[in-house]
Amino acid sequence: MKEWMVTDLAKLAGVSVRTLHHYDAIGLLSPVRVGENRYRYYGEAELLRLQQILLYRELGMPLETIGSILDDPRFDSLAALNEQRSHLAAEAKRYRQLIRTIDRTIAHLKGERAMQYENLYKGFVTPEKQAEYEAWLKDRLGDSTHEKVTASDSAAKAISDQDMKERMSALAGIEADLVKTMEDGTVPQARALDPLIQRHHAWVAQMWGRDCSHDAYAGLADIYESHDDFKQRYETLSPGFSKWLPIAMRSWTRRVKES
Amino acid sequence: MKEWMVTDLAKLAGVSVRTLHHYDAIGLLSPVRVGENRYRYYGEAELLRLQQILLYRELGMPLETIGSILDDPRFDSLAALNEQRSHLAAEAKRYRQLIRTIDRTIAHLKGERAMQYENLYKGFVTPEKQAEYEAWLKDRLGDSTHEKVTASDSAAKAISDQDMKERMSALAGIEADLVKTMEDGTVPQARALDPLIQRHHAWVAQMWGRDCSHDAYAGLADIYESHDDFKQRYETLSPGFSKWLPIAMRSWTRRVKES
DNA sequence: TTAATCCCTCCCCTGTCGTGAGGGTCAAGC
């Protein structure tokens, strides 16, 4: 007849001693015997019961319900399981919906960033293109909960024309260097690009007036690729550059994330 | 300039007044202005902020993290969202696994019931069939965590031969009535069957020595259909009965569940 | 004998509110 003390049982079942105390306190799992020194001793039946408890606990049942199931043999565990199953299925569905919501929110934020970015590109594209781009953005956003915030936000962050010109010429310098590197035959995955891409990344962060996380930077690469205005702009600089640049951005991102 | 008091805002956003008090207490959402009477007054900015809070809260973020995101503009919400997304995806996956575990447990329980039921059928099938059936059960169970409990459990619930004979003759009577009804041309979905099926259900419950929930009863119908020994036994009583009976059991279950 | 390692109980802490108790405020109706 094996017997275990709290720590043994705790290690066996992978729970804390405190948890066993708790289960004893609420009457969910009592030791088979308590010594004169008040030590708790558990037997095989308790181990089995603990396993059952953990099974149901895993399923997200409150401890009280678990107690009812295990104590009351009239309690139909099959029905309880079926109910729990549908409960879990509902939760899983909710999570899937939340994930979709997040995806939309992420797309939204990327759109917002694109909008700010776009703000700075006003000098480049024609007004017609501008309207077209905004329509595309709207179409992409879908969820419009934050639309107002976004709009007022980016309006508040408008920059003076002088600043913008300076920044744009800085960008032109960086881009020219990148183009030259590409034309020298450098592949976009090359580590040699790191300093240049870093300059580009820093420029973007300065432009946005806030930190530019790696994810955000990779998101910008997506935008460069997925919208024709950007594609055309970069393709004009040099053939192939519109594909080369996003790859370079993303592979730099991966590298700095790993290190 | 619109202004709301706690209850208005609470109703607008679908939270409780207490929640707003709490958010004020922890500094997550303070009213734009507090009256001399200490009433809380909220403006549009607060409404917007509350919506943001609820969005992140939905995603399972702790309130403190939400506060950081919203208060610190340097906090990268895109990165936070990406992280949250993978967190949610992991949770969803966990739920799917839990559902599979439940399904296995349910199958297990059904097997256990079938075992008990089988115990009572020992008089009917030959010993070879018996072994075959047990092999099938084992194959079906897969997960063997509770095997010992099950075995000792059903052993403890063994019934005297005399009792068994009485019960089997009671079953024979019920089954004969059911067969007659079927041969009279009654469809298994007919309400007219209710009293008869009820007798059958009561017999099953008595046999198991515990309540027989509707789900368990429907599960028994599955077993009747899926195992040849039962199929053959019922087919011997009358051609077609092995299909008719499970349908009748399930449609009765549906009816009593609905009412 | 001493030190280390168990064990115990008792108590406070977490986060997100729900649910009162007890009391102030405000507008309307009598």
Add this chain to the structure above:
DNA sequence: GCTTGACCCTCACGACAGGGGAGGGATTAA
């Protein structure tokens, strides 16, 4: 002017499932 009812406030306790630690007794190996 007074009451009524519908608001509002603060304060405080409880629920859940334990975590963490203090303080003290028991056991055991060196």
